[in-house]
Amino acid sequence: LESLLYSTSTESGTPTYYTYANYEAYIITGLITIGQLYSKKTFRELQVSFSRALTTSQGVKVYYRYDDNSAWTLLKTIDYTTLGSIKDVKTEAPISDIIDLQIKIELSGVNLTSPLLKYVRLIP
Numbered sequence: 001l002e003s004l005l006y007s008t009s010t011e012s013g014t015p016t017y018y019t020y021a022n023y024e025a026y027i028i029t030g031l032i033t034i035g036q037l038y039s040k041k042t043f044r045e046l047q048v049s050f051s052r053a054l055t056t057s058q059g060v061k062v063y064y065r066y067d068d069n070s071a072w073t074l075l076k077t078i079d080y081t082t083l084g085s086i087k088d089v090k091t092e093a094p095i096s097d098i099i100d101l102q103i104k105i106e107l108s109g110v111n112l113t114s115p116l117l118k119y120v121r122l123i124p
Helices: none
Strands: 004-008 015-019 025-028 041-050 059-065 073-079 088-098 100-108 117-123
Touching: 041 059, 041 073, 059 117, 073 088, 088 100, 088 117, 100 117
Parallel strands: none
Antiparallel strands: 004 015, 025 100, 041 088, 041 117, 059 073, 059 100
């Protein structure tokens, strides 16, 4: 997953890459059933892996919600400003009392470069 938009330039007519900035590009999972009413689940950590290390002004935000209608809650921001030129990170990111869960991932790139996200993993 990357935040590059391939589009034809209206000025020159040539194909051009544009980078989404400010966490515009995103992916949303479907609503996933993880727990049960009397056996709710908990995730304690978040693992994020990139194909290449982050560079200046790149980042990923991970959000969650318990249904497909409520507001998103920011779980964690993984960015160059905070963590530097990282390729893999595992960090505390607790989510508890889960029956159903939906995840949203937002990417931010800069200067025609984008973070190349390999995977996001929630760890019990």
